[in-house]
Amino acid sequence: AVVASTYASKADALKVIKQQLESNGKGVTELAQKLTVGAQTTEQKKELLTAYVEGLGNCRLTLSQTGYRLRPASEVIRSAYGTEAEKAALLAALQQAIGIRAExxxxxxxxxxxxxxxLAAVSGLFVTNKGIADIQNFVSVVDLNAQPIILEKVSHVVSRTDTLRVSDKTGKALADGYRKFDLPQARGGWASYDGRVTALNTTRPVNLLLRYLPDEAYTYIVKIDAGMKPVVVPTNKKIxxxxxxxxxxxxxxxxxxxxxxTLKLKKQLITPTEYPAYYRLMAEWMDTNGNSLLFQTAK
Structure with missing residues (x-):
């Protein structure tokens, strides 16, 4: 990326945002206390405050479209909506109002x-953001004093074991006594969304930055009743x-x-020259023939 700025530093640029953040007023403190009544732990309080802020209406204006201006937290509360930046400022204010360290x-x-x-290069203001935490090797994350921040990553490791019973009563009945059994996958697994939308085309002229690096392992234990004969099962394969x-x-x-x-990716940024290798992995991982078993009732 090529960037240019009239500010001498990131810190100078971020002062425009920082100087707009007011000290917590009485209304903010009262709301924070009301929202967290009954919460026993700090995490519970964070969850309640986050749910409230996320429940407010979204104004899709960007920082540049608002002239890098944020409305006061009290106004965001009164109007029940806010921009992404305003909602981040409100969440920080609510947490700080009840003694939770937030920035x-x-x-x-x-x-x-x-x-x-x-300022024009700011891609977002936030208190917590799991998506940015997953790509922080490719962005610069700082506090409002422009000091580097290391975000805590969330694990995306999937390890799942399923047991299937193959009988003449289970699976999907087909003609001539055949029955089909589909292997289950985690709903949040790579194949459920990311694998598909990132491998729609066979060539790609630009870089592809994956949301995170998948590390998934699925174990299927297939119990076979007497009288059931396997016709089609996956074969050993390694790419x-x-x-x-x-x-x-x-x-x-x-x-x-x-x-x-098992699927484990090593590169999060896929260049056009590397894309064929990524595409091949995805084509094999999402091949429906590898996720289905075919059995026949023995005669």
């Missing part, structure tokens, strides 16, 4: 010169390249089949 953070593009970015690794391992026994499926 507003700003995200900038990462540049070689740490001061080479002004490893510069982007990551995808592996399927199948272990068969007389009355049981164990299937292990």
């Amino acid at each position: 507003i953070k700003a995200a900038f593009p990462k540049t070689e010169d740490k001061d080479a970015a002004g 490893e390249n510069a982007v990551g690794i995808m592996e399927v391992t199948v272990k068969k026994a007389e009355d049981e089949i164990k299937i292990f499926r």
Whole structure:
């Protein structure tokens, strides 16, 4: 990214925001106390205050569209809506009003010169943001004094074990005595959304920054009743390249089949030259033929 600023530093630019933050008024304190009545822990209080702020209406004006101006917290409360920046300022004010340490953070593009970015480069103001925490290796996160901040990451590791019973009463009945069984996947897994929307095309002319690095492992224990004969099951497969690794391992026994499926990506920023490798991993990981089992009732 190429950025330019009329401010001497990020700190000077952020003063425009910082000087607008008022000390907590009586109304803010009373609201914070009212919202957290009955909460026993700090985390519970944070959750209640966050739920209140998230429940306010959203004004989609950006910082630049508002002239880098924030309405007072009391006005945001009165009007019951706010911009992203105003809601961040309100959340910080509510938490501070009941003794919780909170501060507003700003995200900038990462540049070689740490001061080479002004207000126009701010991609967001927030108190907590899991999405930015996941990509903080690719952005610059600072407090309103322009001091670097390290955000706590949330684990995206998926480890799931499912047991399936194969009988002439389970699965989906097909013609000629065949029955189909689909292997379950976690609803929040990579294949449920990210894998699909990031692999819609076979070529990509620009960089792709993934939301996070998936690390998923699924174990399926397939219990087979007498009289059921496996016709189609996944085969052992392993694909490893510069982007990551995808592996399927199948272990068969007389009355049981164990299937292990794993996906682990190593690169969060995928360049156009690396995209074919990423696309191949996704095509294999989301191949429906690898997620279905076909059995036939023995005659």
